[in-house]
Amino acid sequence: MRVAKTKFHYKSLSYFWLSALVLLLSGCASSWSAKVTTFQQWPTELYQARYQIVANAEQKNSLEFQSVADSVRIAMGAAGLVEGGGESRLAVEVDYGNPVQQEWVERYSDPYDPFFYGGPFSTGIWAGFGSMHFGGMYYPTPQYVSVPVNVYNNTLSVVIKDRESGMKEVFKVTAINKSDDDNLVSVIPLLAKAAFTNFPGMNGKVQYVEVK
Numbered sequence: 001m002r003v004a005k006t007k008f009h010y011k012s013l014s015y016f017w018l019s020a021l022v023l024l025l026s027g028c029a030s031s032w033s034a035k036v037t038t039f040q041q042w043p044t045e046l047y048q049a050r051y052q053i054v055a056n057a058e059q060k061n062s063l064e065f066q067s068v069a070d071s072v073r074i075a076m077g078a079a080g081l082v083e084g085g086g087e088s089r090l091a092v093e094v095d096y097g098n099p100v101q102q103e104w105v106e107r108y109s110d111p112y113d114p115f116f117y118g119g120p121f122s123t124g125i126w127a128g129f130g131s132m133h134f135g136g137m138y139y140p141t142p143q144y145v146s147v148p149v150n151v152y153n154n155t156l157s158v159v160i161k162d163r164e165s166g167m168k169e170v171f172k173v174t175a176i177n178k179s180d181d182d183n184l185v186s187v188i189p190l191l192a193k194a195a196f197t198n199f200p201g202m203n204g205k206v207q208y209v210e211v212k
Contacts, residue, residue, distance in 0.1 A: 050084025
């Protein structure tokens, strides 16, 4: 009877670690945020002014830019801004990109993986190894290793200029989200929404905006 009770306890421990890992991963997957930097000198009367998105020579015939511009339009509309034609007072310039850089991040490592201990084909930096011992039996616990990954800095920048003031900048925002996937197009709507959250915001403010 004691043996049966011990086996059940081992099984429960296994389920515990698996459940903890699932909860951790699901929590990370549901969270999305962007680093938003805002500069503004927004006169009150500009709330009634209309805007026009102005494409540069490279952007004019780009279908990708048109898609990005549509996302910006939606976000600006939600902020109370109204689009107009070529005679609009406000000129809106949009730029975007996802430069890549290499960073070290912590990743979960399977302790049963033969490469976990730093074998001839392993690339990570070992971050320690934990274990639990019950009744002379060995049960490894989840561990993390530091590994190099390519990180894409998904970036959206929007500048609004006042034509009646000699194209003076009245609003400038940059939203950045880091991703290990080359998924700029899919996150542009989220970047645009984050950029115009609480528009026009505070001058010179840097904040992390969560988007749901």
